Amino acid sequence: MRILLMNGPNLNMLGVREPGIYGHDTLGSIEDMVISHGERHGVDVECFQSNHEGVLIDKLHEAHGRFDGVIYNPGAHTHYSYALRDAVAAISTPVVEVHISDVDAREPFRAISVFDGVVLEKISGRGKQGYIDALDVLREHCC
Numbered sequence: 801m802r803i804l805l806m807n808g809p810n811l812n813m814l815g816v817r818e819p820g821i822y823g824h825d826t827l828g829s830i831e832d833m834v835i836s837h838g839e840r841h842g843v844d845v846e847c848f849q850s851n852h853e854g855v856l857i858d859k860l861h862e863a864h865g866r867f868d869g870v871i872y873n874p875g876a877h878t879h880y881s882y883a884l885r886d887a888v889a890a891i892s893t894p895v896v897e898v899h900i901s902d903v904d905a906r907e908p909f910r911a912i913s914v915f916d917g918v919v920l921e922k923i924s925g926r927g928k929q930g931y932i933d934a935l936d937v938l939r940e941h942c943c
């Protein structure tokens with residue numbers, strides 16, 4: 801099984817960025833944690849991060865047929881990028897949306913996700929554990 805772990809804008813700043821909300825872990829350490837969890841279950845995890853909408857769209861297109869699932873934290877794109885929503889809808893690869901913080905308990909604009917209805921599941925407010933839980937959701941869905 802092959803999984804793409806994809807993070808959108810500003811998530812490369814984890815560890816530095818608002819640690820009271822997002823914690824002290826860097827993106828690299830979270831990626832290592834997901835890779836290790838995957839290895840324990842025979843799942844190959846490839847990691848990708850970009851701050852650019854078009855690059856993320858291209859990566860989702862590439863995921864079609866190449867990966868069995870995508871773990872995706874779209875960052876602020878969650879709340880307004882219909883182009884990324886359409887990219888998720890365009891591929892048959894199941895996508896699990898992850899948010900480190902509890903987006904429903906923050907500013908009202910964060911409660912809106914353009915990915916509603918096109919993702920397999922949305923996981924929010926579980927910190928870095930959300931990425932592990934997303935991998936397990938995909939394992940159960942795919943196998």
Ligand code: DQA
Nearest residue numbers: 810873875876899900901910
């Ligand atoms: C986030 C929540 C978004 O609202 C925010 O723009 C992010 C991170 C999260 O992981 O909690 O960049 O997706």
